[in-house]
Amino acid sequence: MPTNLLTLLPEIILTVTGVLVMLAEPMIAPGKSRKPLGWLAILGTLASGLAAFYQLQLVNASGPISGFYATIQVDAFSVFFHLLISSIVLVTLLASLDYFEGPVSHAGEYFALACFGATGMMFMTCSVELLMVFIGLEISSISTYILAGFRKGQATASESSLKYFLLGSFATAFFLYGIALCFGATGSTSIGAIAASLGTTATPALALLAIAMVVIGLGFKVSAAPFHVWTPDVYQGAPAPVVGMMSTAPKAAAFAVLLRFLFNAAPMYRNHWIVLIEILAVLSMTIGNLGALMQRDVKRLLAYSSIAHAGYLLVAFTSIQQDAVAAACFYTAAYAAMNVGAFLVITQLSGYDEQARTIDDFTGMALKRPGLSALLGFFLLSLIGIPFTGGFFGKFYAFSGAIHNGHVVLAIIGLANSGVACFYYLRLLAALYARPVREDATLLSPRKLAIPAGIAIAASAVATLALGIMPNHVLNLVQRATPETLPAFSVAPAVSTLPPAAPTEMTR
């Protein structure tokens, strides 16, 4: 197979799947179930995941593969994010199969947009050319803007879509301006060339401004405070399975770009951008957690919690170079597993019309839906960071990395915030198991859990649990990803200070 084709195999498969779904859509009579299209999209996502896995074997054998005039670089780092994104989209599609079933279903476009969105996110993670990153970012953003407004009946859906679109475009402008200034300072938009000429650039102030602009643009996309204002409104109005996807997959891709840009293109400005990252991390953790304390709506609560988690993730960036990438990647995976899981359970509990919205609506849910409530409880515990869940090791690596590099105050602020976070997660958890049970006609006859959605929720739960009791597999992959992201540092002894998860050895 030609190298160029090989480097883009997962993206090509997903694009073709999206096009096929669109072509097959008009062939299904109006009023008929759109499920076959969903299965086609699921098959395509699965195939792209396998293609990413195949790429991993090649990367293992012969090192990073570069293609298309060095705009694309396939390495362990990009493969890790490809696998993560394809699993998130796969699980979301499985859970959405029955969500959009109705008399007049337009789910065909939904499945196609999910595939295209995933393509954009994958392009973001494997590009080493900022223009290509920008196009990937736009593909992923536009798909998610549309997906956010998919429940057209609701007023909140239109609000959600429009707000996301306006603020997202605003953020994209910052990112693009950053790229332009970067070109002005270094004469290139390729990450490798930027890294080579940034050290000797005659215009350091311009370069700093460029880095700040790129960080601001990506800060919007990962909803780090103070660029978070859109998050609660958008999450409240968007369909629950879409929120599960868009609070994890585009964020993972944006974090991947941020990691590549900061650690690969701009390592010589580390002392400068680390201050910026610290400010963002402290603000995100504090505003996110304090905001969540005041929420009664469960989706808004989880939106604020996702802002706080972006803050924890940014703490990982302050570790020493070798650890930062590994810790951040691990946190992304753990956060994706538990957050997607939580939103999928909420999808099942509240349904398409979202009869159960506030914490009061969820009171006593455990008596009616014991299994789902227990799983939601498990995901909430993981979001708190209880041991034996993925959330624990995510936070552990992020904070221990920061402490090893001397950012003790930052880690203390993070830990204090985790304490605050316990309160609102546990309040929701306690409500699930509390009395009085809401006697509501619609809630008394719960919908049956469909098998695909059940598989999706179970997969998220297993992933959260697996990351919590044997994190070493994923940690090994992300630690291998580090040298490729840090070519400038591969000469330095890549001794990692991340402890390789002692509990695994003990449980064996």
Added chain:
Amino acid sequence: MQTALFIIFGLLAVLGALNLLFQRHPINSALSLIVVMMSLAVLYWSLGAEFLAAAQVIVYSGAIMVLFVFVIMLLNAGEEERTHGSQIAYIAGIPGAAAIFCLLTFVFLSEKKQLGTTQLGGYLTSAVSNITEISHTLFTSLLLPFEVTSILILVAILGAVVLARKEL
């Protein structure tokens, strides 16, 4: 010459953009946007990017803006209503915009010596054709972004279909 052109059309672009914001009728805003686009085209041309200038005129002024104006006329959109809903836009927005403007001005002025000056026609000499350079870049080092833009457009079309169709 270069400086004079830049000052005239740069100012025109900024004034057009401000007018776009302050006008209350959509048609006036759309027409102001055309002024911005045309001024930008002149700036590109003065920097030696004739191809980009021509593309700017054809694509933005010729195609996109005409469509804008058509849509506004078809919808018969009237004067917008002021809601006074968002105080925070004034409290945070105006100082924020001013701060970004000052920061950019400061950086460009402090790097003035290194950035140097340019004359009319930019850095390209007559030996190098602008179009050759652009097409060479577009079909070698930037081939993939150029091709993948088609997916972006496809997603945009799909989005328009989803947003425009009847109730779910």
